[in-house]
Amino acid sequence: MPKISRKTIMIVLLYVGVVAITPLFSKAPFYRHVLIMVGMYGLLGVAWNIMGGYTGLYSFGQSAFFGIGAYTSTMMLVKGGFSPWIGMLCGGILAAIVAAGMAYPTSRLRGPYFTIASQAFARTFQILMTNWDYVEGAIGIPLPLMPDTWRFMQFKDKIPYHIIIFSLLGIAILVCYYIERSRTGYYFRAIRDSEQVASALGINTVRQRIIATMLSAFFTAIAGTFYSQYVLYIDPESVTHHALSVEIVMVAAVGGAGTIWGPVLGAAILMPISQYARAALGGAGRGIDLIIYGVIIMVIALVRPTGILGFFQRERTIEGEGGDDIGTTVTADTGADDAVRGSLGQQ
Amino acid sequence: MNIGLMQALMSGLLMGFVYSLIALGLSLIYGVMDVVNFAHGEFLMLGMFLAYWFSVLFRLDPLISIVFIIPILFVVGVGVYKGLIKRIIGGTRISQILTTFGLSVFMANMAMFLWTPNYRLAERFLTWTTGDLPVFGVHVGIPEVIASVGSILVFAFAYYLIRFTRTGRAIQATSIDSEGARLVGINIDNIYAITFGLGISCVGAAGVLLATFYYIFPYVGTFFSMIAFATVALGGFGSVEGSFVAGILIGIIESLGGFFISPAVKYAIVFMTYMVVIILRPATGLFGW
Numbered sequence: 001m002p003k004i005s006r007k008t009i010m011i012v013l014l015y016v017g018v019v020a021i022t023p024l025f026s027k028a029p030f031y032r033h034v035l036i037m038v039g040m041y042g043l044l045g046v047a048w049n050i051m052g053g054y055t056g057l058y059s060f061g062q063s064a065f066f067g068i069g070a071y072t073s074t075m076m077l078v079k080g081g082f083s084p085w086i087g088m089l090c091g092g093i094l095a096a097i098v099a100a101g102m103a104y105p106t107s108r109l110r111g112p113y114f115t116i117a118s119q120a121f122a123r124t125f126q127i128l129m130t131n132w133d134y135v136e137g138a139i140g141i142p143l144p145l146m147p148d149t150w151r152f153m154q155f156k157d158k159i160p161y162h163i164i165i166f167s168l169l170g171i172a173i174l175v176c177y178y179i180e181r182s183r184t185g186y187y188f189r190a191i192r193d194s195e196q197v198a199s200a201l202g203i204n205t206v207r208q209r210i211i212a213t214m215l216s217a218f219f220t221a222i223a224g225t226f227y228s229q230y231v232l233y234i235d236p237e238s239v240t241h242h243a244l245s246v247e248i249v250m251v252a253a254v255g256g257a258g259t260i261w262g263p264v265l266g267a268a269i270l271m272p273i274s275q276y277a278r279a280a281l282g283g284a285g286r287g288i289d290l291i292i293y294g295v296i297i298m299v300i301a302l303v304r305p306t307g308i309l310g311f312f313q314r315e316r317t318i319e320g321e322g323g324d325d326i327g328t329t330v331t332a333d334t335g336a337d338d339a340v341r342g343s344l345g346q347q
Numbered sequence: 348m349n350i351g352l353m354q355a356l357m358s359g360l361l362m363g364f365v366y367s368l369i370a371l372g373l374s375l376i377y378g379v380m381d382v383v384n385f386a387h388g389e390f391l392m393l394g395m396f397l398a399y400w401f402s403v404l405f406r407l408d409p410l411i412s413i414v415f416i417i418p419i420l421f422v423v424g425v426g427v428y429k430g431l432i433k434r435i436i437g438g439t440r441i442s443q444i445l446t447t448f449g450l451s452v453f454m455a456n457m458a459m460f461l462w463t464p465n466y467r468l469a470e471r472f473l474t475w476t477t478g479d480l481p482v483f484g485v486h487v488g489i490p491e492v493i494a495s496v497g498s499i500l501v502f503a504f505a506y507y508l509i510r511f512t513r514t515g516r517a518i519q520a521t522s523i524d525s526e527g528a529r530l531v532g533i534n535i536d537n538i539y540a541i542t543f544g545l546g547i548s549c550v551g552a553a554g555v556l557l558a559t560f561y562y563i564f565p566y567v568g569t570f571f572s573m574i575a576f577a578t579v580a581l582g583g584f585g586s587v588e589g590s591f592v593a594g595i596l597i598g599i600i601e602s603l604g605g606f607f608i609s610p611a612v613k614y615a616i617v618f619m620t621y622m623v624v625i626i627l628r629p630a631t632g633l634f635g636w
Binding site: 052056058060105106108109111112113115116117119120121123124127128130131242246249250253257287288290291293294295296297298300301302 | 383385431434435440441442443444445446448449450451452453454455456457459460565569573576577580609611612614615618619621622625626
């Protein structure tokens with residue numbers, strides 16, 4: 001366990017401060033909704049980052065884990081009357097188990113092959129959910145309305161949702177800090193940079209890949225439960241759709257894959273664009289936000305594959321023989337900020 | 348044999364030839380350029396919409412307009428290569444994945460924005476191309492037959508280009524060893540451009556052939572991309588002959604899955620087949636070596 005430095009405490013305080021102040025700028029529900037979406041996609045991006053950013057598993061199938069989270073808590077609430085908090089935990093664990101089941105057989109796949117497999121996995125999941133009568137198939141499930149309580153995670157006001165999602169995001173970020181400094185984090189990054197070398201050094205790559213996928217699935221499912229409690233209606237189209245997986249990758253990649261704050265930054269940039277574009281253009285502007293996303297992601301991928309945070313980092317290129325299929329460009333340090341770099345220097 | 352099963356097998360076979368052609372484009376681009384084109388299905392969507400607009404604006408049957416659309420798509424492919432793909436060849440995997448994915452998101456939503464999410468069909472003007480045909484006691488739609496025969500012809504033409512022409516041999520040489528090809532005086536950049544154009548023409552031609560009986564809408568491509576990935580994984584990435592056989596297999600698996608289990612889950616069965624194949628033979632597919 002690394003020592004908690006003063007910089008870490010500063011960052012925590014800064015985070016809490018920003019989270020506490022931002023909703024006060026405007027009382028407009030839409031503004032607060034956008035903030036909540038930033039938090040939710042930030043969480044999804046951070047979760048993707050554990051797989052994609054650190055371990056090099058470019059998953060385009062996160063929507064399946066999101067769907068598991070949303071459906072598990074909702075079904076437990078509707079059929080059993082369980083609190084969504086319990087459902088959230090169960091959904092996360094269930095998603096992690098499913099993730100292990102998906103990660104093990106695909107553990108020999110790399111780069112684009114893993115991407116395709118994860119996509120096939122998520123699409124199969126969507127088709128199955130759409131045709132499964134027990135979960136109401138394509139009709140979807142409206143959540144029963146409860147009085148405003150923390151126990152059933154339902155509120156008329158947006159502030160409690162804001163607090164919940166940013167607390168969850170904060171926990172995910174802390175976990176990422178821990179991963180970055182721990183042995184596991186080094187294993188992950190070693191696998192990303194070259195699976196062959198990692199394996200030759202004695203790292204059990206299959207096991208580490210499963211761990212990364214499970215962690216990622218757990219947090220993605222938690223965001224799924226949050227979504228179902230926030231929107232109060234779920235169907236396969238909204239919680240298991242392929243577009244969701246794409247958006248998650250974009251959030252992480254635009255901000256900076258492989259950095260702690262990159263996905264949060266990505267969400268903070270992309271969510272206002274998409275939410276305001278949708279609201280401003282309405283039906284006529286269908287797809288406008290995604291057109292912009294497409295252009296942004298192409299430009300980022302061409303100019304600086306390490307994302308926007310990558311612009312603030314020195315880059316070191318390793319002249320590889322091209323033997324590994326992950327890539328030869330590695331940022332000098334995957335740490336997003338000086339706090340991490342500083343603590344790494346002390347070790 | 349039961350008539351329903353015959354029917355399912357027949358329609359699976361016919362659709363399979365179209366899948367073969369779609370997969371050929373993807374496999375070719377991968378084999379030569381080492382880039383997995385995640386925007387592949389969007390070019391199919393583009394082919395479909397071109398066929399639609401040719402039928403609306405110029406009153407041309409897709410069977411005629413395909414003659415114009417294939418060159419158009421070739422030019423589009425070369426343009427996309429020059430402007431975008433060229434920059435990611437030999438780049439990092441994440442940059443390749445994100446660039447082609449960005450392109451697919453851009454194209455699908457541009458189509459959504461320009462042409463609305465409505466479902467359409469291209470109109471037929473050649474009257475003999477409608478109706479259905481009795482074959483071995485089962486009825487198959489003439490549009491489906493035309494689509495599969497057309498796919499076989501385009502596939503055969505592409506195969507001829509790759510295997511028997513000078514440019515085709517240069518493409519093969521580049522695919523085997525790009526540095527070696529460069530050494531013997533092949534202009535790699537031109538070969539990449541031609542390959543990408545050819546790959547896009549193949550998938551776009553499939554789109555045109557589908558346009559009269561398969562609904563045209565902006566997101567149709569994302570679905571076909573998945574089918575193409577499954578087919579290519581089955582046939583082995585980079586294998587031309589593998590794409591052909593795998594396309595037929597995927598078509599038959601799809602329709603048999605629909606027949607024996609449920610039409611609603613037939614694509615889930617295709618994707619599961621794909622998962623099993625990549626687990627058993629991750630790099631080579633069933634026919635790779």
